[in-house]
Amino acid sequence: MEIKPLKIGDLVAKIPVIQGGMGVGISLSRLAGAVALEGGVGIISTAQIGFQSPDFDKNPIAANLKAIGEEIKKAKEIAKGGIIGVNIMVATKDYEEYVKAAVKAGVDLIISGAGLPTTLPKLIEGSRTKIAPIVSSLKSADVICKIWDRKYKKSPDMVVIEGAKAGGHLGFTVEEIEQFDESEYDKEIEKIISLVNQYGEKYNKQIPVVVAGGVFDQKDLMHYLELGASGVQIASRFVATYECDADEKYKQAYINAKKEDVVIVKSPVGLPGRAINNPFLERLKEGPIKVSSCRKCLSHCNPATIPYCITQALINAAKGDIDHGLLFCGENVYRINKMVHVKDILDEFR
Structure with a gap:
């Protein structure tokens, strides 16, 4: 199967790979900018993004909102026209302010999970910023698509399906993680893709679906392309890169x-x-x-x-x-x- 560019509305990534957002401070401007420069989609994690600011302990939210703008600006300078996005968790305190700060900074894409981003379409109105919910089941995909359709007359610009092999917080119970069956989950992925395609037809646009969680190499990409996905999201592999924003000891812990x-x-x-x-x-x-x-x-x-x-x-x-x-x-x-x-x-x- 031919590997095609990833198209998110008018955004085009030559390589259908999104670098997953990793916080705190693991995927900032240096990593995201480098990924975007090479033709992928670079993602900055906004989770406590201002932790290096001298004002962080005194006023963490203000430090974070300021850092969002600064990191997006730096990433875009590195990316030279490549796609820069942010990952903003719905569970974030003052979530809406984080979204507004990213939109104000001209971010290309907002990926949002750790809860259902029910208000996201309202927050990006009047901007060119694309929006993508993270879902782990057909049920969550159905709920978010229905809400956006009914309340805002809008569909996602992209959907990220995150399986149980992902890092960080997971949208599964411990039992579901321990009993996770990849071939069974493939059926869930196909159902979500089918649902998303229905909304694509309704809104007369292509809505790419990207699969995350345990994706490592081209073999994994080809597998998900065959299921009907448009690309993959990879996070852990990008930690052990020279461009990653993490400390060298953090990177070495991954290697070891x-x-x-x-x-x-x-x-x-x-x-x-x-x-x-x-x-x-x-x-x-x-x-x-x-x-x-x-x-x-x-x-x-x-x-x-x-x-x-x-x-x-x-x-x-x-x-x-x-x-x-x-x-x-x-x-x-x-x-x-x-x-x-x-x-x-x-x-x-x-």
Whole structure:
């Protein structure tokens, strides 16, 4: 099967690969810009994006909103006309302000999950920004498409289907993750693609569907193209690149990870997630780690009752303090064994 460019409305990526958003501080302007420059779609994670700002502890949301504009601007300068998007979690505190900041900065694409982005069409009105919900089931795809259709007379510009092999927070129960059957899930993917195509016909446009979660090489891309998808989203592989924004120790942890090091953890907000086992996760088995301050990251988080602060754990990891940090990863992280350039990865998908 021929590999074709990924078309998202009037946006065209020569290579049908989206680099997944990784927070905190793992996919910022340097990585996203490099991916877009090489013909893929570069994605900046807005999760606590302003963590390096001197004002972050005092006013985290203001620091984040400022950093969104700065990182998009820097990424676009690197990308030289390539596609730059952001990943904004619906669960983010002040979600709507983050979306508005990205639109104001002229972002090409907003990918949004960790909840259903029911208000997203309203927030991008009057802009050229494209919008794409992340879904994990036919049910969630149906709900979001119906809401956007009914309330805003709009369809998604793209849909991202994220399976249970993805890194970070997952839209599945622990039981579903443990019993995940890839061939069975392929049927779900086909059903979602069929649903999306119906809305494409209604709105007289092509709506690409991109598959994420456990995607590693061209073989995976070809598999999903045969199911009817238009491309794939890859995150973990881009961590071990020279262009990735993460600390070198973080990258090395990915390279050193073995299959048995990959574990399912429970996030402070109750969602399961996939990460590399390390001293931090071992320490958590002994009991909660006291939260000293709140950085206002997630809307449904109570610092008094959570087992640890996910913001602090992710910031520690991003800065290279990996023994005290949370290292989110995809299931196939153990297959990564060396540092490469972004171009090396994308060349495999041309």
